[in-house]
Amino acid sequence: SLSYRCDHMMDCVDNSDERNCNYPQCTEKTCANGACYSNSQHCNGLQDCRDGSDELNCREGLTMWSQHCPIHQFQCTNGYCVPQSFVCDHWDDCGDNSDEQGCDSNSRDCYPGEWGCPDSTVCIPVGKVCDGKPDCPGGTDETNSTTHQTCSLDRCSVLSCEFLCHPSPQGGACYCPEGFIVANDSRSCVDYNDCEIWGICDQLCEDRPGTHHCSCANGYFLEQGHICKANVSVGLPQLIFTNGGDVMMADIHGRFVRTLVPSQGRGFGVGVAYDFYSNLVFWSDTYNQKVYSANYNGENIKEVLTTAVRNVQNLAVDWVNLKLYVLEAMVERIDMCDFSGGNRVTLIAENLESPHGLALDPTVGYMFFTDMGVGQKKTKLERAFMDGSNRVELVKNRLGTPTGVTLDIVTRRVYWSDSHFDTVETVTYNGLNRKIVLNGGTQSPHPFGMAVFENHVFFTDWTKMGVIRTNRFNGSDPVLLYRTAKRPGHVVVSHPVLQTLAMNPCGRNNGGCQHICVLSHRSDNNGLGFRCKCRYGYDLQHDHRTCFKVKDFLLLATSLVVRGIPLNLTLQEDVILPLTGLGTSFSGSAVEFDGNEEAVFFNDRSSGLIYKSNLNGTIQQILTGYRVGSIDAMAYDWTSKVLFWTTTTYRAIVAFRVTDKSRRDIVTGLRNPKGIAVHPSAGYLFWSDWYRPAVIMKAFTDGSNAVPLVNTTLGWPYGLALDYVMDRLYWVDSLLDQIGHIGIEGTDRQTFTNIGQITQPYSLTVYSGDVMTRGIFEMRKSDGGGNIMIRQGVPGVMNIKAYTADLHTFTSRCNVVPNGLCSHFCFPTPSFSRVCGCPYGMKLQPNQRDCIKDESVPPPDNNCGDYSFECDEGRCRPNSFRCDGIIDCVDRTDETNCTNTATCSPLAFTCNNKHCIYSSWRCDGLDDCGDGSDEVNCPTRLPTTCAANFFTCNNNRCIAKTWVCDGENDCGDGSDEHNCNSTITTCPSGFFLCPDHRCISNFYVCDGDQDCLDGSDEKDCEFSCQSYEFACASGDQCVSSSYRCDGMFDCRDHSDEQNCPTRGPGLCHKDEFQCQTDGFCIPDQWECDGHPDCEDGSDEHNSCPAVTCRPNDFQCANKMCIPTSWLCDGENDCRDMSDEQNCPTPPYSCPSGQWLCPTDQVCIDLNKVCNGQKDCPNGADESPICSDAKVSLLDVCLV
Secondary structure: OHHHOOOOOOOOOOOHHHOOOOOOOOOOEEOOOOOEEOHHHOOOOOOOOOOOHHHOOOOOOOOOOOOOOOOOEEEOOOOOEEEHHHOOOOOOOOOOOHHHOOOOOOOOOOOOOEEEOOOOOOEEEHHHOOOOOOOOHHHOOOOEOOOOEOOEOOOHHHHOOOOEEEOEOOOOEEEOOOOEEEOOOOOOEEEOOHHHOOOOOOOEEEEEOOEEEEEOOOOEEEEOOOEEEEOHHHOOOEEEEEOOOOEEEEEOOOOOEEEEEOOOOOOOEEEEEEEOOOOEEEEEEOOOOEEEEEEOOOOOOEEEEOOOOOOEEEEEEEOOOOEEEEEEOOOOEEEEEEOOOOOOEEEEOOOOOOEEEEEEEOOOOEEEEEEOOOOOOOOEEEEEEOOOOOOEEEEOOOOOOEEEEEEEOOOOEEEEEEOOOOEEEEEEOOOOOOEEEEEOOOOOOOEEEEEEEOOEEEEEEOOOOEEEEEEOOOOOOOEEEEEOOOOOOOEEEEOHHHOOOOOOOOOOHHHHOOOEEEEEEOOOHHHEEEEEEOOOOEEEOOOOOOEEEOOEEEEEEEOOOEEEEOOOOOOOOOOOOOEOOOOOOOOOOOEEEEOOOOEEEEEEOOOOEEEEEEOOOOOEEEEEOOOOOOEEEEEEEOOOOEEEEEEOOOOEEEEEEOOOOEEEEEEOOOOOEEEEEEEOOOOEEEEEEOOOOOEEEEEEOOOOOOEEEEOOOOOOEEEEEEEOOOOEEEEEEOOOOEEEEEEOOOOOOEEEOOOOOOOOEEEEOOEEEEOOOOEEEEOOOOOOOOOEEEEEOOOOEEEEEEEEHHHHHOOOHHHHOHHHHOOOEEEEEOOOEEEEEOOOOEEEOOOOOOEEEOOOOOOOOOOOOOOEEEOOOOOEEEHHHOOOOOOOOOOOHHHOOOOOOOOOOOOEEEOOOOOEEEHHHOOOOOOOOOOOHHHOOOOOOOOOOOOOOEEEOOOOOEEEHHHOOOOOOOOOOOHHHOOOOOOOOOOOOOEEEOOOOOEEEHHHOOOOOOOOOOOHHHOOOOOOOOOOEEEOOOOOOEEEHHHOOOOOOOOOOOHHHOOOOOOOOOOOOOOEEEOOOOOOEEEHHHOOOOOOOOOOOHHHOOOOOOOOOOOOEEEOOOOOEEEHHHOOOOOOOOOOOHHHOOOOOOOOOOOOOEEEOOOOOOEEEHHHOOOOOOOOOOOHHHOHHHHOOOOOHHHOOOO
């Protein structure tokens, strides 16, 4: 935004927004960053300075209870307001240190009657100090001759304790009566706030002099003076969890368990949630890629979400506004929808690396989730408003794999499970007072999902293979309530007190929102607010309530999903439903659109398919899966309905007619084709080739008349985009970090080199994408100015296109006259003309419009052959796979039009009801047939006898005895970790023992990452980096040398971006060559390489040595060197065709599957040889040897 220009805050990475500023002189108040504000804005509870300094040190009349801080700020104990980002930053911003309390669960906070061990976080009772037994680490509470410390009372007379003095190794220490602690003067006693003692009350606590009083929230009653129990008269508490397939319901005491909903089609249930008052249970299925709901009795099963659902790891319910929140780990996003699946909207889709845990508090409008990060990205626990805005990192230190998140909405604490550190931990909603509830491999060897109820925490464990209950304050009395046969998923506790009702701001007139009302947070109204959102296909008006239909937006093809986002900065995340194809995995790389049909084309590299989808994703059609290969870019001619793409696999450009699925390779023999663009009105096709030296080519749209458009100063040209009005071609160069454009006739080339914070542009549509900053940037197409990042943290951006339906109103000869009067392909050509073309197996008639069959022109590869069939998607499958009951084609065409008499394949089992299932599903304990016949007459498994030094698992597997009770589920059913109550004191060979009795691989020791909870695996490490690595200044991290000075922080201490060389005006780096005329910088290895890369050719100057090729290479006319084997192969390897000149005429040959008639250049099909009819002109295919009974077709030699 222009409002960020010259505002004393660095918003651009290179600080360019604060350069050449004429800052005014402040007349009233000055922010800490130098900006100005008025006296009336000082301490008004609103953040007027962008650094929040106008709300610091506001003591006058401000107390914790008299005023709320703004939504972006944290309220200190003394009433001050500081930015939330100041919390746990190792700096006392509040003045009373309340913003730094309990930030690390390793911090020491000794209670009354306790003594702090020196150089440790451990506290012990005063009575244990100097009792002759070491209780502190290193025995620092006892006499130690090595450190010259002796237990005595020598200092007591000097201390003059107010209460009593106790012997200590330091010569005595004061202590106080119960309820009091020693003051800062080390002698006086002051009242201690008992309510700060962890676990002293389950819920509510009132401090009193020398004591305290516990109470409970509504719906609970007090027991034993500090325990809060839920009122069971309104409902019995029940556990709901998944056991790897089924959804289970059980009581919280381990007395009974029942299957609520059996697995749906071998589904794998993971996430669970419920709404008590709607009598609904929700769960996600990562096998069938669906979200389901059912009543509490297991009936009325419904599919809530079936489209664009990818690996839903967690669910959460907003019971106030009746919404379901969905966390999709594979596509890294958090969506929200109605309980029926309608009104779906994306809330968070950026700056997520690997999200997992999810929890909501709709009484205050907060959402909590974990993000496990990838690569150098740190794992963190985040808090956001429930509309996805105002994200704050609550915990970002010492996190491993936090998978489960749950809340205590009474005490407003967040709990999470960490399967890397084997812990259960908790912090407040503000990220303070971090506490470890459970720690250690024997108690929680692999915690996954979790829930909190009363004074217990419940969690599923993948090593114990079950649901465990333990005390939620100290982890005491762990009990394995239920075992599961498979890995359990998440767990929740169902009870009405856990879903406290609140006044719904969306309840009246949908909050005034035209489409969707989403709960949010606000500093007043008891913390609950709302925000309007629009359905897919719409964006918010400036009134933030009404919606308008979006006609123009950005299409993003990422490695995870195809998205559509607004063109401007807006509150709306996505404007189309995310597209991921029909397979079980997805990896996108290219995208295009048809504005007239409101359709999107995209590919999936993982399955080799190309799709066509409508904008709402409800209709997805597989266009082709035949010879797709690796696609880098697409271009669509809306006038002829032809989709073009580049494929590096087949080194070609393919033309595909969408209406009838005709196809043809129109340009072949390319080396490394990448970007592509088409201008139907001008009749031109453009593509880039990265093969050195890189080039941008221009041709007619049928691939003919190809000529270089740009062949100098190019590194990795990609993201080709056209300005159809100005007739200019744009591209990005991700090697030279620049954006270029040129007239389509090859004139007026211009380059944007000063593109600010863009470090490696990759795709372009006059907007641009950057793979390094993972950002989407907008800039003026005239001069490259006005560079604004409109999105940040978009993972895996491969291709972007501006969806602008109005652009598809341009015409060509192919749509002015229906398909240009061509029977198949219509290719626009310059001067508003056209040429017709034919797909493989056909040729043009003399009228140059109609195609007829031509068996002499087969496709590049044969069809599926006699032993296979072709799926409608274009791929081949063995004939035995047809109608065998198992889906082998992604489009399911192998199982269509089948009769009940069909037989199952040899790889399948035939059920009594004629269904076919995988043979591996036979006798696995699950009814896959539906009639139980796959589980009948199963052989009885005899007990397995393992060798003497091996352990026999319950599932009859054999494992090494040293693996028993090591905290790892080696059997697979958890039986090697049953009844393990002893503490691990030794680890197997090749493992390191952490102080918390966990074993980690030696591979993780001294690797720069903290794998033991206390970081002991990274202590006293001798660190050295490889020759190809850069050593970070911290001395404990190595990063690739290529990351040095690339504009991105890769070292944790940011040292990889320090002291980086900068180009002075008109200068190049020492490893670059500067072109003479325009001053461009190119890599120095391009100098004297035989190809002019500078436009003026100055890199190939007279001082260059003569270019010589190796003995086995051929020197082209342009001095390039290529292997001799590339000569006369029909491909332009030299780029000047000199390798294809003076080539001998190749002998006539027939395509595969055909026979050459002797003495004639005539080919006939192989099955016409010796068939009794003369097909060759001379009848040679019916020679006398055909009558020889000993001769068969297999004896014919094909030449």
